[in-house]
Amino acid sequence: MELQQELAQGHIIRTLMEENQATREHIARLRQLNSVLQGMDEEDEKTFELNSLEAVAANLLEVKLHHQREEQVLFPEMEKRGISAPLVTMRMEHLELQVLEHAFEALSHARIMDYSLLQSQVKQLVDSLLYDLEKHIFKEDYLLYPHALEVILAEEVWARMKDDCEAIGNCRFQELPRRRTQKAQLISAL
């Protein structure tokens, strides 16, 4: 995004936007996995799919830290500058998104879940719940963050906020498993 490129590397808004971009990619991966998993049954070999699902779910669980930085660092500074209604909405949406966290938590143990339960949980997430997260991310990127940059002007305030954000921590997204190419499989078989 344009705004993201204008901000220095490590600026807390840039980091939040990068995390939103990664979250969109995880959502897309979850959608792909859903369509594959709906077509498989109990007996099919699905180690790769389940490993991928666990990694995606673990990554999406990390978004909790993103919300914490917003609620504990960004929102209070905006509130001090007279912004309230949009932040009430954002806090409420974070609460509503906790339903998703429970689902991600369960899916981060996909390997030990009953397969038909797993299929229905992933389907429900993809069919309805994920849209709430996408809408929320969209509002952050296009409304909330530009607004924050408009009202918080002092560099030293941003510097202090960065320290506070670092104390909470960024999302620790893990690399998703990749399917080994045929060539790699052949080499390892030698």
Ligand SMILES: [Fe+2]
């Ligand atoms: Fe948020």
